[in-house]
Structures are given as C-alpha cells and as structure tokens.
Amino acid sequence: MRNFKYLQPENLKESVGALSEKSIPYSGGTDILGLLKNNIISPTELVNLKNIDDLDKIEQISNGIKIGALTKLADIAENDLVRNKFTALAQAAEQVGTPQLRNVGTLGGNIAQRPRCWYYRGDFDCLKKGGDICYAEIGQNKYHAIIGGGPCHIVHPSDTAVALLALNAKLTTLSPKGEKKIPLKDFFILPEIDQTVENILSPDEIITHIEIPFPSSNSKSGYIKSMERGAWDFAVASVAAVIDHNNGKINSGKITFGGVAPIPWHEEELDNSLKGVSLSSESLIQLSKYALKKADPLEHNEYKINLTRGLLVELLSNLVG
C-alpha cells in the first residue's frame, strides 16, 4: 500500500473541491480499504467525506423518498418507510455483507463500489487495470458476466443498485461544475464503452443523494439474492422486482438483475411481457424463460441463466403469493 495524504474537508463544497484525478473519496471505507491494501488503486490523497453534515438522512419528499449518500446500509434496512414502500431496497440493503459491513458501509459507496472479479482484485495485470487481457474470458469465470460482458467480464457487485434500478431511482451528484440529476439507468456503463470504470462519475464528482419515486400504491417490490453461504457473499445472481397485480394477474412491473452483467441489468422486453401473466407457478416459470434470452455465457457460468430465472420465479411467487 502506497502512502497517501488524508484530507478531512469540513463540508460538501470543500469535499468536492478536494477531489481530483489523484484522489479517492472515502466514507464507509469497506471497499476502499481493500482496494488500497491490495494495491488495486494507489491514490495519493484520500478524501474523507464523513465530516459532511446531513448526507446521512432518509427523508420523505413530495413524490417519494430522498436518501443521503452517506446513509448507512443498516439504517436503510431498518427504516420503516423504506421497508414499507421501497421493500426491494430494504431487502437488498439487509443482504449486503455482514452486520459489521452494513454498520459502516454507505448507500453511495455501495452503488459506486468496484467489482469483485478475482483477477481484478488479485495479482493480475488485467484489462480493467490497464493490462492487455481479461483473464476471466478463458479462465475461472464461474462468477462472471453472462450478458453484457466483453472485453471485460466483471459483474457489478452492488445489491442496492439492482433494487434502485427496479425502483426507478435517480442520483444527485455534485462536482465543481455543479449539481447533476442522473437517472440510475444512465449511471452505469458497459465495458465496451470503457472497461476501466463502471459508471460515469468523474474523479471530482460524488453522489450526494438518491431519490426514489413512490411506486404505484397497489404494487409490491422485493429483492432476492443467491449466495454460496448464508452471509458475507456478493450476489452470484440476484433479482429485484416491482410488481403491480390484481385479480390473480400482473398488470405491470419492472424486473432487474444483479450478478449477471457488468452493470445492474434491465430488459425492457421482459417488463413488457409481464402484463396479463397469471400468478400460477407454471406461468411464472414460463415468464422466467423470457429473461436473459440473449445471455452468452462463458465456459463455467451457464448455470447462471437457470439460477437467475429460478430466483425470478421465487421472488415473484413471494411477492404475489
């Protein structure tokens, strides 16, 4: 780990002013410390965001909810409003890591965290780190992308981003150039655009808030995650859904996927096929076959197609059952 300067700006404006190409923002630190200690990144400055006031609040606004980017994942998972109206987000937050990680990890950090690919995190000069090849393409790719990958095959590790995408969340960001509102669907970028980053944040820009509109009053949302153990595992695959249904049929909904692509994944065609689907398990299984139809798995991860479809069936059954 290279030595760095530790900057402690007192407020939002100073914080953004302190950020640059050579620095990295730091809040919960659960991802940054690993990146630093494993020499994945070597910034010369670490900018502590924890002194910024009022970015750790959950407030109801006229058309929804506004969550400060420094809000702890544990606080989100336990918040009544989030649990009642934005259940998918609460369920995603409460399945992140472990209680220790959720007690310090923040929502902004969870959205902007770096991938867990073991080549990226390990002693490999991979494409994402500026090297020439993606080792996962022909190597051990059990946990890698089945869709949207190439030339780098990471999966995006965030649980909360998958739920937020299903809930049509919008991010507010701040840089010296000013404030921006970015729909979450436009925030992440595929490796074919730029394999060295996962989102459009510039080095001097931070997420300040996450806004989510209220889903329609008769809808329900949820998040389901496959892990290889009971806790402290990133999603092998995950699904978030917001579903509006009555009289045994789905009216409309939105479904998003995690752990399958370099970005939280959304398929509009799948959402379009939701209307009119009956809630029997046969028809849900039938519906699930429309998911990830364009998947192009690598050598060791074809199972993720069935796994994700299985998660989708289980989630929808739970939501409408």
Added chain:
Amino acid sequence: MNRKIIKSKSYLYDEKIESIAEVPEKELESLPLNKDLKFIGKAIPRVDGEEKVSGTAVFTFDKTFTNIAHAKTLRSPYPFAKIMSIDISKAKKVNGVLKIITNENSPEIEWYGDYSKLFDQTVRYEGDEVAFIVAETEDIAEKALSLIEVNYKELDFVTNTLESIKDSSPKIYNKSNIPDPGGHANYSRGNYEEGIKYSDVVIEREYSTQVAIHNPLEPHCTITKWEDDELIIWDSTQAVFSVRDAIASRLKIPASKVRVIKEYMGGGFGAKLEAGKYSVMAALAAREIKRPVKVVLDRREMNLAVGNRPDSQQKITAGAKKDGTLMALGLTSHGGMGAYPAGTYVHWPLRSLYKCDNIESNEYRTFINAGRARPFRAPGHVQGTFALESILDDLAEKIEMDPLEFRKKNFTSIDQDSKLPYTSKKLMEAYDAGAKAINWNNRKPAGTIEGVIKRGLGLASQIWWGGGSPPAYATVKMNRDGSVQVLCGSQDLGTGTYTIIAQVTAEVLEIPIESINVLIGDTQATPYAPSSGGSTTAPSITPAVYDGSLQIKKKLIAGASAIMELPTDELSYSQGKISEKKNKDNFLTNSQIIRKIRERVLVATGARNQNTDKYAINTFGVQFADVEVNTLTGKVTVNKIVAAHDIGRTLNRQTLENQFHGGVMMGLGYALMEERIIDEYTGKVLTTNIHDYKMATMKDTPDIDVIIVSETDPLVSAVGVKGIGEPAMIPTPGAIANAIYNAIGVRINSLPITPDKIITALNNRG
C-alpha cells in the same frame, strides 16, 4: 513412583508407531463413571474463558517487545521458475530495513527432506519463499519487499492432479511427478475379483474432492528472541517439542538451548504441526540484528503457503449381495501433494469402516506446482468417507435396502487387519440414538419429494484412531498452602486442554478448580508431551495428569500416616483433608501435612500408561443430516446435524460440544462451499482471501445435536477418554451429500456441492 520402560505401540494409518516410553508399572484403578464424579464430565467453564473474552489472553499474535523488529517474506509470484538473480540494492536502502536474507546470504538448510532448501533457487509454487526482510515496522518491510528485483526464468508448470500424471506434463523434479518409490500405495485383502464376481450388484462411481485450506483464525506467527546463546521462540504451534527439535537441528544448536512457548492459540487444524520456514528465518535474522524478530503471515500467505487438505480423484467399485452383504470394494485414487512431499491417501475408511472381506486399493500421490498439503483434521478420512458413504447409499438403493440397515448389516466388531476386537465400539447404539433424533423413519425414497423445496435425510459413519499413547508426562506440584500446579508439555489449540487438565487434578485431589494452575506449551518448564494432532491430546495427557495427581495423594497419605502414626489403611482422603477413618475429628489438611514433613512443594510426575495389545483402539460415530434443497436456485440449507458418537468418556460437556460444533461446521463448509481455486493458465491461486475462499458463517449453522453413547473406555486408560477433534468432522460431508441426494434424486459426486452444480445436475436430468 514405580515405572517401567516399555515399547509403546499405537497406530495411525499404515504406520505402526513404536516408541520407547516410561509408563506406570501397574495399571491404575479406573476412574468411576461420570455420574459419581464432581468435576469430570461436567460442563465446567473454561479456566481461561475470562482471559479470552476480556481480551487479556496473550496469543502469539499479540506478543511483542519494545525493541521488536518485524519481518515479511517475499514469495514467488509464479508457480514454477528458476531464480536467475536477486537484486536487493534498492530494498536495502529503505530507511528502517535491518536485514535481508536470500539464497545468496543464507546458510544452506535443507527443507522438505532433501527436496528443497530454506531458500531454494528454484521456486515450485506460487508462494514459495524467495527473500526475508526484517525492518523496524511491518510497513517498511512490505515496502522494501516490493523493491527487491528478482529475475525469474519461468518454467512450464502443472497445477492439476490428473494432468500432472500424464507423460506430456511438465516434470517438477525432472522425473515422473508420482515419486518412485513412495508415490504408490497398494492395499489388498481377500480376493477382490472373486468378491465382485459373486456380487449380485456391482456399481462403479467417480468422486472428486477439492483442495481445502485450514485458515485458522490466528495466522501462523512466530517471535524469535536470543538471550546469549539461548533461543526463545513464541510460536503459534500445535507441537512445541517438534518445533523445538526441528529448529535446533536446522540451526545446529543443542535442543536444550531452544525454548518454544505457546500459551494461547487461535486454531491450527493440522497446519501448525511442523516448524515453519519463517521461524528459522526469523531466528537467523534475530541473531544478527540482536533484536527479537516477529513474523506474522497475512491471509494471502495463509491461503498459499502453509498447507491444505489435498484433492482426491477417486474411482470406486463396490459389489454387494441382494441380502446386503458387502462383497467387494475397489479404489483407485490420485491426490496432488503440492510441490513438496505430503500425504494424500484416502483409502482408510473404505478399508476399515465396514465389514468387507475383499478389498483392493491403489493410491497415487503426485507433485503439482501448488502449495504443499499438510495434515488437515482427519487427513484422508474426510475425503474417503464422503466417497465411500456416497457409493454405499447408491448400492443400498440398488438392492432396495434402507441405507441405515445396509450399514448395520455390514457392521464389524473386529479390526479386519489385526483381527483384534475393539476396546469399545458402540456404533450400533449410535445408529439407534441418531436415527431416533433425526426421525430417520420419516425418510422418503430419493427423488420422490414433491415441490420446489425438497427435504432429505442422509447419514455417514466414522472411524478414527484417537486413543493416544505414551510417552506423555505431567508434573503435579502441591504447594504448602494446598494449591497445585500442573506442568505438561502439551498445548491448547483452543480446544480446552487447560481446562481438562485442571478438571482431572481437581477430581483426584478433591480441591477447587480455582486452586489449580496449569502450565502447558513451554518446552523449558514442562516434561514432554506429544504434539496435538490425531485427536490424541486428551487421551495421551489426561492419564498422565491422573497418575501424577494420584501420586501426590499417595504422598500426602504416606505423610499423614507418619505424622499421625497410623497405618495408611486406617486413613481416608477427602476434600484436601486426611482423617482417621474411625475418628473423623482426627485429621490433617494437605497444607498441614506438607508443612510437617518440611517440604515446600510436593512433586510427582505422572506418565501415560502403555496401550493394550489385545484390542484395537478406535473412535466411532455416525452423523445424520437433515437438509433442504431449493431446486430452482440450487440453494442447500442444512437444517440439522445429529452427531452420535462413541468417544469414550466425556471430560467436559461444554468443550466437547464446542469441538463438535467446530467439526460439523468445518465439514459443512467443506461439503458445500470451501474450495481453493487455481487459474489454470497462470498457475496462480484466485482464492487468496477469506471472502473468495468461502467458509461457513453463523447464518449457515444448523441445529447440532450431540449425542455421546459411551460412558468410558477403560481398556484405553484409567481415564477412559478418546479424542474427538477429528471424529467430529469426518462424517459431516458424507451425511450432507447423501441427504442432498435423498432430497433431489440426483447425485453430485464432486465437492463442494455448490448451487451451480445442483442446477446443472437437475438441468441435465431434465
């Protein structure tokens, strides 16, 4: 103190271990059953519990000195390479660097037999040692490490066991990767071909088990400090005496000048049974810089370089009669040792667990360019039991017999090699108690369960040694105030050795646990006791503690007899007092006796008894698993494990349950998630942290029901205890695998049984 010198025999695998030991001349009177005892068998809290939970217990990891220097090891980034040159000039200039050792300035010290050296010019796995830097701080050492320039010539490598045996594969020592001699083991009994011929049903299966890493909570660490020509080593080890002797011989100094201390330890599981290269390197450096040197391995090093449970690629053929008689078992198995010699064989359960007259086993161990295997909680048995119990379930299904009935049908009451009966084998009782606790009668035939979430039951049995042996000694010292110190050359791995020693002493001398102080893990202060491996600690040392405590009691009675002028048979000992049987008011306390006989400290050294040669000593047990499998997502939930075992006497119900919980959880992790994964194109390990190397968490913990069917095993020793550390884990993976099969009706023959394998298997079945 009447002693005799005997040749002590005990068995571990094919090895008949013989050592000359001093043992009590006469057999000691066996301890009564636990119901008549005050301390033994009770759930007495650990004597070191308060220190541990308050954080005041000093583990090797915590030990420090004001002038301590810190060391880090440079390790090969390649699986196989020749070191052409090492340039340390930049590293040396870093402020705070105190010493750098490489193959260029190190004495030539052989390692891994004569296969390698402390610093070798060829590195044979990712993680092999290249240089050792001592500095003022760990950070400085790490920074300097990155400035060492090594010119490697990369060599073609092989990391896969079955690849390594091909003619075309790279050779690690310029000859066959299966060493000859020593790379092949054959065992046969009866006539295997005939057994197959007369079987009504014969099946053949292939099983694959993964490489698993010990990953104890406390990493391997050592502190070396020279005091003139005496070397003191605080080492996180399972074997203070082995480490002492290994380091003394490597440094060519007398063993009497090396003192190894280990007070508390955060787990070893077999990985800490041998001296580490880092201890020798630290000792060499400490001697030169004249300061204590501390080295702590990081998690990456733990996952690369300090051992593993090797893989196994097993092919088993099994034949049975329709009536359930097991006719023949055949095994061919390969295991990857890593880059240096290690054990990989797995055939023992197949050979000994059930009655079977015809056996043929051929095992091969092979060098691969990966970290070397070490003993790991029941070496070979965990892998072997998983495969054996899987094929037995398949066989039982073929002959339409209940798996439990099938195993009962093939019960053996004798050891089939020596033809000796067992000192105790309450496996039938364990089957019945366990089956009842898991509701075995509710088990449905495999694959008949409806619904998305399917529930299944499975079982696997266990055999292990765990009887312990001499030589093992314990010195018991009683002070004038009646308090007692017990000194024993054993060590506590976290299993409760301190506590059981105090319990045995308290039981014999009828004094409060609080008045007993136990000192173990110090080669200079204690008499010899063996390494803590093979589930032998309690059965080896507690009889010695018992003997020593009885001798103290005898001395006290003899003293009282002289003082009171009464024959010893007119005296009785109770609760630290000796009184005249006829007149209870005429008594002396222990303290009074010691004062009157003008001794300050009464001393006696107890010894472990000789093992019987008329019986085979083993532990037995069965575990039942109740699991749920989500057929949509491949998720396995273990609801419950019932562990029913014959392990002799229970010394402490709490520490016993702790060990069972740990063993079951380790078995569960091995069955469902743990796996070292290597990138085949670079030969580099991908699972170098404990996030990617997945071990079970609190949330994976099932209900664990521990049932002990034995009261004691008096033919083993007067204490009657056998070891449980390894028996607790051996059957867990097999039981879980069989329960998964029972639930979904599809057999997964490779460990770990992860969701992808279940989904793929279900998908392939259609």
